Amino acid sequence: MDEWWYALYCLAGVLFFYLVTSACLRGHSHEVDEHVSLMPFADDPAAARRVEVAIGKAVPARAPDARLEL
Template sequence: MYEILLNLLFVAGLWLAVEHCLKRETTQSLEDASLIPFADDPEVARRVEAATGKVVKAVAPEEAKPGYINLEM
């Protein structure tokens, strides 16, 4: 009986914590956050834009600086 009560309290606490964290977020900010993983690759950003119709704010890849070697990892 106590285990069930503790489980219910845990679920309610988790729900309240998530609600508190997302309270100030807007629909637009959540959509922008969902597109961040595609922002560093312009080709993938174009494909995601074509597939979803949402604009991905892509960032150009960093150019090699003179005197430095860019290593592929």
């Protein structure tokens, strides 16, 4: 009988994870997802231009405010 409780416990955990994840992702829009996917290129203007040419969408590129000094 302990195996059934363990299986039920695991199934409840997976169901909880699914419900929480779907609730969190419900508020996302397609525009937000596209904007977030372009953020890695935003701090490198040259890379942003290459991505703009490749995909045909504007990348909000800007130079970093401060450079790291080693």
